[in-house]
Amino acid sequence: MMAPFYKFDLFSEEFSFIIAFIIGIGFGFFLERAGFGSAKKLTSQFYFTDMAVFKVMFTAIVTAMIGVYYLSLIGFLDYNLIYRNDTFLVPQIVGGLILGFGFIIGGYCPGTSLVAASTGKLDAIFFLLGVIAGTFGLSLIFSAIEPFYYSTAMGKLNLSDVLHIPYGIVIFFVVLMALGGFIAAEWVEKRLASKNVEVKDEKN
Amino acid sequence: MKKINLSTNNKLAIIALISGFFAIFFNTPYESNKAIINVDELALNIIDSNNIIAPIQLAEWLIQGKVDFRLIDVRDEKQYEDYFITGAENIPLTKIKTSELLRNEKILIYSDDELKTAQSWLLLKTLGYKNILMLKGGIDNWKKSIIFPIISDSKNQEKLIEISKHFGGTPLVGATSEIAVSRELPKTNLPKVQPPPSSGEKKGKPKREGC
Numbered sequence: 001m002m003a004p005f006y007k008f009d010l011f012s013e014e015f016s017f018i019i020a021f022i023i024g025i026g027f028g029f030f031l032e033r034a035g036f037g038s039a040k041k042l043t044s045q046f047y048f049t050d051m052a053v054f055k056v057m058f059t060a061i062v063t064a065m066i067g068v069y070y071l072s073l074i075g076f077l078d079y080n081l082i083y084r085n086d087t088f089l090v091p092q093i094v095g096g097l098i099l100g101f102g103f104i105i106g107g108y109c110p111g112t113s114l115v116a117a118s119t120g121k122l123d124a125i126f127f128l129l130g131v132i133a134g135t136f137g138l139s140l141i142f143s144a145i146e147p148f149y150y151s152t153a154m155g156k157l158n159l160s161d162v163l164h165i166p167y168g169i170v171i172f173f174v175v176l177m178a179l180g181g182f183i184a185a186e187w188v189e190k191r192l193a194s195k196n197v198e199v200k201d202e203k204n
Numbered sequence: 205m206k207k208i209n210l211s212t213n214n215k216l217a218i219i220a221l222i223s224g225f226f227a228i229f230f231n232t233p234y235e236s237n238k239a240i241i242n243v244d245e246l247a248l249n250i251i252d253s254n255n256i257i258a259p260i261q262l263a264e265w266l267i268q269g270k271v272d273f274r275l276i277d278v279r280d281e282k283q284y285e286d287y288f289i290t291g292a293e294n295i296p297l298t299k300i301k302t303s304e305l306l307r308n309e310k311i312l313i314y315s316d317d318e319l320k321t322a323q324s325w326l327l328l329k330t331l332g333y334k335n336i337l338m339l340k341g342g343i344d345n346w347k348k349s350i351i352f353p354i355i356s357d358s359k360n361q362e363k364l365i366e367i368s369k370h371f372g373g374t375p376l377v378g379a380t381s382e383i384a385v386s387r388e389l390p391k392t393n394l395p396k397v398q399p400p401p402s403s404g405e406k407k408g409k410p411k412r413e414g415c
Binding site for chain 2: 007008062063066069070072073075079080160166167168169171172174175176178179182
C-alpha cells in the first residue's frame with residue numbers, strides 16, 4: 001500500500017497544498033478545453049441538444065471507478081483511506097435540486113463558474129458573487145436548518161452494500177450503464193440536431 | 205480482410221468494457237485484510253526500545269498537558285467504559301482498519317497487559333503506522349504503578365503519591381499486604397474527548413475533507 005500518498009506520509013500537509021494547486025489548475029484547464037467554460041454549452045445539456053456534460057461526467061465516473069478498483073486490486077491504493085462523504089438522503093436530494101435550479105438559471109455549476117470566471121467571462125463573475133452570497137446566507141441561517149441538514153444520516157454508502165451484490169458486478173453494470181448512456185446520448189443529439197435544422201429550413 | 209476503423213472514443217469504450225468485464229471475476233479489493241511488512245524496518249523498530257513508554261512517563265505527559273500524541277485504548281468498548289486512562293480515545297483493534305488515525309500521527313497505545321499491548325503495536329506497525337508508542341505493561345501496569353502504587357518509603361516518593369492522586373488513585377503507603385486495602389478504580393466516566401488537565405487542546409472534530 002502506498003496511496004493515498006498524503007495519508008501514508010509521503011509528503012507534508014504544506015506540500016499537499018502545492019500538489020492540490022497543481023491538480024486544481026490542471027482540472028480547470030481541461031474543463032475549459034472541453035468547453036465547460038461556456039454557459040451556452042452547459043445549459044444546452046438541459047435541452048438535450050448537447051450531451052457533453054453528461055458524457056464528461058459519466059466518463060469521469062467510469063475512469064475513476066476502474067482506476068480505483070484496479071489500483072486497490074494490485075495493492076497500491078488503500079480504498080478505506082479515501083475520503084467519502086456520508087449520505088444524508090433527504091437533505092442531499094433537496095440540495096441537489098437547489099443546485100440544479102441554480103445551474104439552469106445561472107448557466108454554471110460552482111466548479112465551471114470558476115473556470116469561466118478565470119477566462120474573464122462577466123456572467124461567470126456575477127455567478128461567483130452569487131455563490132459567495134449564497135454561502136454567506138446559508139451560514140447565517142444555518143442554526144435554524146441544522147436539524148434538517150443532518151437528518152436521514154445513513155453513513156458511508158456504497159452501491160454494493162445497498163444492493164448486496166459484489167463490487168465487481170457493480171462495476172461491470174456501471175460500465176454498461178455508461179456505454180448505453182453514451183449511445184443514447186449521441187442518438188438524442190443527432191435527432192435533435194436534425195430537427196433544429198429542419199426548423200431553420202422552414203423559416204428560410 | 206476488412207479493416208475496421210475505430211475512433212478514439214470507440215477504443216476507450218472497449219477498454220472500459222473489458223476492464224469492467226474482468227472486474228466480475230476478481231474479489232473485492234476494498235475489504236482486503238492484507239498488510240505489507242517491511243521486515244528490516246520492523247526488526248529495527250522492535251530492537252529500538254524508545255517506543256516503550258513507562259506509565260510514570262505517560263502520567264507526567266498527561267499532567268503537563270502534552271498534546272503532540274494521541275492516546276488510544278485498543279481494548280473493546282466494554283472494557284473501555286469500565287475504566288480508561290484519562291484522555292484516552294477508544295478504538296478497538298477490530299475497528300483500527302477503518303479508523304481515522306493518520307499514518308504519520310504519534311500514537312500511544314495500550315491494551316490489557318504487556319503482551320496484548322505489544323501484539324497490538326505490531327498490528328499497527330504492519331498497517332503502516334509510522335510512529336506508534338506502547339505503554340509498558342498495558343493498563344494493568346498503569347493500575348499497579350499509578351493508581352495503586354505500593355509506597356514503602358513515603359518520604360522519597362512524594363512525587364509519585366501526588367501523581368497517583370492526580371489520577372484519582374489510592375497510593376498504598378506502607379502497605380505490606382495488598383489485600384488490606386479495598387481497591388476501587390477511580391471513575392473516569394468523563395466525556396470521550398476530554399482535554400488534558402492543563403493547556404487547551406485543539407482536537408475536537410476530525411478535519412473535514414473533500415469538495
